[in-house]
Amino acid sequence: MNNITIVVAEASYLIQKGLEAVLKNLGDNQVVQKMDKAEGLFESLSTLKPNILILNPDLFEGNTELIKKCCAKLKACKLVIISNKKGDEGKYDEDALLHYNDGQSKILACLEGVKDELDRKQKVERSDEPISAREKNILKHIALGLTNKEIADKLFISIHTVVTHRKNITQKLGIKSVSGLTVYAILNNLIAMDEVK
Amino acid sequence: MNNITIVVAEASYLIQKGLEAVLKNLGDNQVVQKMDKAEGLFESLSTLKPNILILNPDLFEGNTELIKKCCAKLKACKLVIISNKKGDEGKYDEDALLHYNDGQSKILACLEGVKDELDRKQKVERSDEPISAREKNILKHIALGLTNKEIADKLFISIHTVVTHRKNITQKLGIKSVSGLTVYAILNNLIAMDEVK
């Protein structure tokens, strides 16, 4: 999984923040710069070399030449258009065209699509790394609030084994905090909230 | 500072997410529900009893009677209007009126104002709280998976202070394990499951 860098050029603060929040949840992304006017955009693209540029054409007052100039500036950069106006359909790549009023599914589908495209280009293969049945059981006990020693005693194994399982679990899931593991266990029906001590 | 619960009723997913992000940074808030249509709103207000309702009038297609009905439903609830249209000025309380295109300063000033107003109101009525507001905030960060040191750095306090708060929290609540504290935080709307890392 490569880290994807993103520049957001959008006047509305709430839209900026919304995009940032959505992108953060979408994976290993990073919004490296937010701008609310066109000045300095070209310079930012040159220095930051982002993988994605999310741009509101209003910043250029609709001047499509400038937008094309943006694209030309960077090969590995995917352009996403975010607009508050009707009637932009057809002017831009529909796969990467968002509107202020779009709902969750549209937004997520678009951004995930763009991200997948980039992932494919970068030949980043993401393999699902499921945890084994034994590891699930260990995780369950972690999420229930037991210590390594308590788990070892309950399962009649050495504490070293528990530590090893725990190591593998955190590595496979990419979750290192106990609270994160707890939420994972809840969401994957390994435990119920009322079982936790 | 009590925990403030918020319902966001807004069709645009990005605006939803943007508001959520801004509110999260504003302090001890929690967006307890987001909705993108008017159905179920009254029910949510009744059951969740939020402190703030952020509403886009477009959900009611401009029917101001329904909006007033919202207000009437809850005394301790402050209404914030979020709109994508020009010409709403004067129709609503200007202190609590936002537009899609507003910049950072306007947005923050408005939401901080609303929050301060609520804080002042609530200062009187809090009494039977098991843990203090500060402790709630610490607990929130514990449940999010931060270490004591990370919490100390984020809140600009010593790690000793965090340890002390943590001691008091576990004693007051009688919950020792991190997973237990995490579940408590989820059940008490201090965090949402998808915030945990």
Next chain:
DNA sequence: GCTGCAATACCAATATGTTGGTATTTATAT
């Protein structure tokens, strides 16, 4: 039969959390 994975066990170094103290400052309530 070889390969790879899962489960088991162990070690050592380091990091982080726990517990039981003390103590100061500020704000609020009686």
Next chain:
DNA sequence: ATATAAATACCAACATATTGGTATTGCAGC
């Protein structure tokens, strides 16, 4: 004005978790 509570800070001893190793066994698939 004074008692109380909350937030802050610190210490020391101890407990527990994390990380990066190594190693053995058994089992399933090729």
